[in-house]
Amino acid sequence: MTTPRTAQSGTPLTFTSYVQARGPVLLRTARSLTANPSDAEDLLQTALTKTYVAWENIEDHRALDGYVRRALVNTRTSQWRKRRVDEYAVDELPEPDPLPEPDPAEQQAIREAMWQAVRKLPERQRAMVVLRYYEDMSEAATAELLGVSVGTVKSAVSRALAKLREDTELVAVTRPQVLAA
Structure with a gap:
């Protein structure tokens, strides 16, 4: 297995340098997939974890952004599916919360x-x-x-x-x- 190399210099591209260089762009992509900025950060963190695990198997530097974006979309889809399973219809509405105690x-x-x-x-x-x-x-x-x-x-x-x-x-x-x- 080889470490991905930068296109210009031929030197090995480290995961850390990739994240530092492309992190803001990838975060914007994650934010476009979620409604909440903190959810976007969590989503990017999960996708980067998957990328780190597969880092040695990625041979083409040009494919890194595509790989991470696909990981973002797949992770978001999985989250959406899990959340959807947690929601269910009920016959009765829940009791409303009682009024807060007066100060x-x-x-x-x-x-x-x-x-x-x-x-x-x-x-x-x-x-x-x-x-x-x-x-x-x-x-x-x-x-x-x-x-x-x-x-x-x-x-x-x-x-x-x-x-x-x-x-x-x-x-x-x-x-x-x-x-x-």
């Missing part, structure tokens, strides 16, 4: 902003909001505890919620995408 730091910031906004409310409205939403009391129970009518609780809570919705600091924490738009 504890964001949750804490929202709680703090909410309490700051509730503290800004007038004392009577604040008491009614706390009893209704934090203590989970009914309108009737809140009215009885505070000694007011149910209608007073409804209207005071409604006004308090409107103030909370308008609080810019609270809105900035709970709905930052609204402010960015």
Whole structure:
């Protein structure tokens, strides 16, 4: 077996010098066969491994590029066939991934902003909001505890919620995408 020789000088062409000289061109070829640059690098590496194994059997220097390109195409075809076997049809769609867990730091910031906004409310409205939403009391129970009518609780809570919705600091924490738009 002979080592391939360069066309001009007649000196033996080493695998390393071939890869250094033709690597960028071969990588472009590999990239044209794949959608992902890292897949192209893997593909070229595999093809060059096959070329290295057969290096001593390749006699014509002009055939090296063709040999490596054929190795690239064959390897890519094999990968495609293997990947195709791994895919299969199913009768049911898989369950969607659950929503990601909320960030504890964001949750804490929202709680703090909410309490700051509730503290800004007038004392009577604040008491009614706390009893209704934090203590989970009914309108009737809140009215009885505070000694007011149910209608007073409804209207005071409604006004308090409107103030909370308008609080810019609270809105900035709970709905930052609204402010960015």
